Amino acid sequence: MTDQELLQKLEQLRKLPHETEWVEFKEAKQNLDLRKLGRYVSALSNEANLKTQPCGWLVFGVRDDRSICGSKFRENPSDLDSLKHEIARETGGVTFLDIHVVQHPQGRVLMFQIPPAPQGLPVSFQGHWYGRDGESMVPLSLQELEWIRSQTQLEDWSAGICPDAGAGDLAPDAIAVARANFRAKNQSKPFAREIDAWSDEVFLDRARLTVGGRISRASLLLLGRPESTRFLTPAVAQITWRLQGEEQAYEHFGPPFLLTTSDLYSRIRNTLQKIDVLNRLVPLEVPKYEKWVLLEALHNAIAHQDYARSSRIIVTETTDRLRVESAGRFFEGQVSDYTLGEKTPQRYRNRFLADAMVNVNMIDTMGYGIRRMFLEQRKRFYPLPDFDLSDPDKVIVTIHGKVIDPSYTATLIQHQDLPLDTVILLDQVQKRRPIEREDARRLRRQKLVEGRYPNLFVAAHIASATGEKAQYIKNRAFDDAHYRQMIMEYLRKYQCASRQDVDALLLDKLSDILSDDQKRSKIHNLLHTLVRRKLIRNQGSRRFPSYVLAPPESSRE
Secondary structure (H helix, E strand, C coil), rough: HHHHHHHHHHHHHHHHCCCCCCCEECCCCCCCCCCHHHHHHHHHHHHHHHHCCCCCEEEECCCCCCCCCCCCCCCCCCHHHHHHHHHHHCCCCCCCCCCEEECCCCEEEEEEEECCCCCCCCCCCCCCCEEEEEEEEEEECHHHHHHHHHCCCCCCCCHEECCCCCCCCHHHHHHHHHHHHHHHHHHCCCHHHHHHHHHHCHHHHHHCEECCCCCEHHHHHHEHHHHHHHHHCCCCEEEEEEEEECCCCEEEEEHHHHHHHHHHHHHCCCEEECCCCCCCCCCCCEECCCCCHHHHHHHHHHCCCCCHCCCCCEEEEEECEEEEEEEECCCCCHHHHHCCCCCCCCCCHHHHHHHHHCCCCCCCCCCCCHHHHHHHHHHHHCCCCEEEECCCEEEEEECCCCCCCHHHHHHHHHHCCCCCHHHEEEHHHHCCCCCCCCHHHHHHHHCCCCCCCCEEEEEEHHHCCCCCCCHHHHHHHCHHHHHHHHHHHHHHHHHHHHHHHHHHHHHHHCCCCCCCHHHHHHHHHHHHHHHHCCCCCCCCCCCEEEEEEEEEEEECC
């Protein structure tokens, strides 16, 4: 890299979210213990593998808040060069791809470029494997260790042949639907006119559902008769739908999944919802759920389920959302790679099954399915899907079926040209989730949010457009001087006030964005400011305060 490219790369890394496991910033103004440095190499290398990153980065001369402080670590170039060999001796040969010295205007910065752990070979330091949990260095979990070790396994469970199964174990109606979908998908191909003349055996082979007429596990999942699941034991070929809330119900669905996913969809209560639209007398009516979005989430769960875990797929329906839970970690990359980037997955957990599902028009393996789910929800002015990857043993996808914040919905209606990355940030704001300070500044410059960071909410003109003026006033924080004046007026009228009196005066008037603890902390700060300015004093105890106005001669503004 050139000096300019290195500076640009440094700025890119500094802008990454703080919980990025494959990047670590250290002050290291003078030195850093070699053992600690080696542990970071192990952790960042393993995390780069798990997050499918081209490399990990260890950066010296940068504080935790990402500001530059400069580092004098091994200023002698020969000492720095010897570090590669010192680390390699303790990691089994893994060391830095390169060590970049960046002469930043605010100080010298070292950027250690660390290779991802080789496929199937986790990187250890002095015999121990390390990883990251947010910004903390921890021992590599057993699940992550086994995940890396299993990467060299070439066996595709879904491609396995069931020797005792035959053509009679496939459902004729499922084969007919598969053939129609295959024809529709390939209508522009030269062989399109021949599809109807193919025998079932030829069609199943051409659609890559069978192998030389032999029945694969993939074909039983998609086209098998319900009783054919016996050939898949101990794997569980089952989707369980659960209804939770005032009404409770459940039902199990098995093969052929090509048909039964539609049966499951028919159980879901997909009522029409009304959305008030600015300058429109009649509310906009949309289904609670977009059928394509639900089926995409469900079909992805079937395609990427880790069937070796002998676990079922669970679909949980509540009054305002649907949750699809499948076994096995997110297989490659991160969700943002598919929503904002143009990532095409290189690997699949069940490649044979995924190919078959593409051929019968159930999924898209180009990586566009997740992005389209986000775009479809945005088009409907609804909250975006949530992907919970916190448990390494499963993936949970939540599809919202209700407006969370009418102001967010009004924003999407009024500004239908907003870039998807902006919509994603607004979605995080409406769900009361933290966003980076720079992202908050960008939204504020666009007049899309208000409030004090990190307690943001949608801007006032959006709220008023949806008839949510009262909620906006509750969310909006008044100036602190206003609240201090209320306390002073109270004391002028009633002479004294306990902390409970002040809480009763202000708690319901503070912004609804704040939690109860944050509101009480704010009241404490308001009282402390008045005492420090000698406008009021506490004539009670620290534990049981009693506030009164201070004598005029002792007060000062």
